[in-house]
Each structure stands twice: as C-alpha cells, then as structure tokens.
Amino acid sequence: MFSHEQVSVRRGPRSGLPIIIAIHSSALGPAVGGCRLWHYPDWRDGLTDALRLSEAMTLKTATANVPHGGGKTVVALPPGVVLDGPARRDVLRDVGELVESFGGRYATGPDVGTSAEDMNIISEATRQVFCRPESVGGSGDPAPYTAAGVRAAIGAVFRLLEGRNGANEVRGRTVTVIGLGHVGTQLARMLARDGAMLTVTDVDERRRSLAEELGAEWCAPGQALTAETDLLVPAALGGQLTVELVPELRCRAIVGPANNQLAEDAVAELLHRRGIPWVPDYLASAGGVIFALARELRGATPDEALRQVGGIGAVTEELLHNAARLGISPHLAALRRVGERLAAAPDAESAPTIAVREAIKAPMMN
Ligand SMILES: NC(=O)c1ccc[n+]([C@@H]2O[C@H](COP(=O)([O-])OP(=O)(O)OC[C@H]3O[C@@H](n4cnc5c(N)ncnc54)[C@H](O)[C@@H]3O)[C@@H](O)[C@H]2O)c1
Structure with a gap:
C-alpha cells in the first residue's frame, strides 16, 4: 500500500542531482524533516531512505504532540561524487526551490551530510527551513x-x-x-x-x-x-x-x-x-526540533519554545501510563496512539497510516 501523501523527485536544474522530497503526512500540520545529503549506489536507494525517514518523522512529531507532520529531503549523490563549494551551493539552491514549491506544506532542516550553514543557503530560496545559525536569526545549535x-x-x-x-x-x-x-x-x-x-x-x-x-x-x-x-x-x-x-x-x-x-x-x-x-x-530526543520549529516556523519566543520542550515530560508521563494501563510497551503504545491521531485527523479519508506493528514479534529470552 502506498502510505505517503506526496513524493516529488526532481533533477536539480543547477546541480543535475536527484532531489527527493517525501511527505509522509501533513494531516496534523505542515510536514517537517531534515535534508540528507548522502551517497547512494542508486538514486532509488535514496528514495527508499526518504520514504522510511519521512514516516519516522510523522511518528516523532505526532508522538511529541508537535503540530507538524513528517517529511524528508534526500539528495542522492552518486558514488564518488564530491561537491566543491559552488557545486554544493547549487544543490542547496535546488533543494530550496523544491521545498518552496510545496507552498508551506513542508519545511526542511539539517540532517546527515548537511549543516546549519547549509540551511542558511537553502533559506535564500524558501522560508520553510529551520535550525539556521543564530548569527542570521536562526535557533542555532539544538x-x-x-x-x-x-x-x-x-x-x-x-x-x-x-x-x-x-x-x-x-x-x-x-x-x-x-x-x-x-x-x-x-x-x-x-x-x-x-x-x-x-x-x-x-x-x-x-x-x-x-x-x-x-x-x-x-x-x-x-x-x-x-x-x-x-x-x-x-x-x-x-x-x-x-x-x-x-x-x-x-x-x-x-x-x-x-x-x-x-x-x-x-x-x-x-x-x-x-x-x-x-x-x-x-x-x-525531540527537544531540539521542537525548539527550532517553534522559534523559526511558528515565531515563538525563546521562553515559549523552551516551555514546549519541557512538555516532553507530560507527554512521556502520559505515554508510560497508557502503556502500563494497556499492558504493552511504550513503543507499541506510541505507534497505536499515532495511528489513532492520524485516523482522527480532519482529512482522515486521505490521511496516511503509520505502520502499527501490532505483531512486534519478540524472540523468547532464555
Ligand atoms: N544533537 C542533537 O540535538 C540531537 C538531536 C536528536 C538526536 N540526537 C542523537 O543523540 C546522540 C548524541 O548526539 P550528539 O549531538 O551529542 O552527538 P556527538 O557526536 O556530539 O556525541 C556522541 C558521543 O558519543 C561518543 N561515543 C560514540 N560511540 C560510543 C560508544 N560506543 N560508547 C560510548 N561513547 C560513544 C562519541 O565519542 C561522542 O563523544 C546521537 O545519536 C544523535 O543522533 C542528537
């Protein structure tokens, strides 16, 4: 079953490199997820990564009660390709334009292979970017x-x-x-x-x-x-x-x-x-992204953003209590809860599902 909302694959007009943006879900708010710049034997392996990682972001944001969904950008570098300064800039500009084409339904940040400085370059093409350096008005080190x-x-x-x-x-x-x-x-x-x-x-x-x-x-x-x-x-x-x-x-x-x-x-x-x-x-681990999203995408003050980070405490407590009440692991309780939240979203008919792995099979311990 195709569980994602939208997947876009584009050859960067400047860089010529394959850029993939996968939106797993925007049912609970605009999708967010970092930009991975990594080597893959084939661009389709980058697509597989984007599909998997964007779903993981839905799980992260929905579990943490952040008003966002899950997405991911992957730039699939062919084996052996090394980006020098101008080539790196080209690909980041290409990424920025593709992010912008989603019209605010997806925002990106740093991930494996990209830095806060890279986000600054992406921001030349779109405002839908977070974790930029503090020196340019971003939220800085998460x-x-x-x-x-x-x-x-x-x-x-x-x-x-x-x-x-x-x-x-x-x-x-x-x-x-x-x-x-x-x-x-x-x-x-x-x-x-x-x-x-x-x-x-x-x-x-x-x-x-x-x-x-x-x-x-x-x-x-x-x-x-x-x-x-x-x-x-x-x-x-x-x-x-x-x-x-x-x-x-x-x-x-x-x-x-x-x-x-x-x-x-x-x-x-x-x-x-x-x-x-x-x-x-x-x-x-959601505190860093919660802070950055609150500050850079939703305009929260530092105090308000920090208060939202502290909210992880109450969410954790509720999750652990739920898991104990149901007699299941916190992981399974979180998967079920996210499944329920997506199903109850206003646009539920088209809301993507999360793979609730009810049958998390555990080998016997002996
Ligand atoms: N930095 C963030 O805001 C952030 C956000 C979410 C998740 N995380 C995750 O948290 C973890 C730590 O992030 P970080 O930014 O502190 O990374 P880091 O690279 O700064 O620190 C990792 C530390 O672990 C040590 N280390 C590596 N293997 C080890 C081992 N087997 N035993 C003991 N020490 C070992 C390294 O020497 C290093 O000091 C990572 O898994 C990261 O993906 C970080």
Missing part, C-alpha cells in the same frame, strides 16, 4: 534543547517509578550516561546539578575530564550498558539495545537522546517483558 527534552522525560520516568516530583526527581539516584558529546555533556551537567549520582563513559578518553569536573564515576564504555544503575541514558550512537543485551541489563529504566537505539523493534517488547520502561528515542 543540542541544549535536546538535552532539556531528555531531562524532562527523565523526570517523568522517576515520577512513574517512585512518585517523586520537582527538583527531587533524580536526587540521590544513580544515572549512567553513555556518550559525552554535544547532548550527553549538557545532560550530565543538568543531572549533576540536580543531585543525581552519575557514572559516565565515552570512547573518547578525553571526556574523562568532565567526569572529574562533575564528581562523576568514569567507567569503561564496554561496561556501561550492563552497569547496575537506576537509569541508563544512551547518548552515543544508535543500535546499542540488542536482543542479546536485554537479559544482561541491570537498570530500572532507559531514556536517552541517541537516535534509533533499538537494534530491532522486538527489543521494545523484550524490555517491556523485563519490566524496564524504555522511553522511545523519537520522543526523548
């Missing part, structure tokens, strides 16, 4: 807001686990942060400030200095995932939560910004069976 969103989700988890509230949510609780990059560093600082007992790790040994600064324990990257801890915070790369890992886990809950944490969907069900709440990464 990492602090991503961290704030994760912090809000963490609060919700401790409220669920222990009925704790306010600043005391994490005080005296053990938290293990894996990955001390842009987001992990800011998050570790917030958690230390709020009285959590931190263990941190990174494959980059230079990050040890942060552990010293925060009075945190440092552990070897290979040991962090199975450390005994109240909360595990994946803030490095995706795919770390595997079927094999689940029986080894010694945490009470998992919440972090890393994208695509689950090596496969079935891990969500296994975590649920082990009684370990996992806040879906597409919700926990």
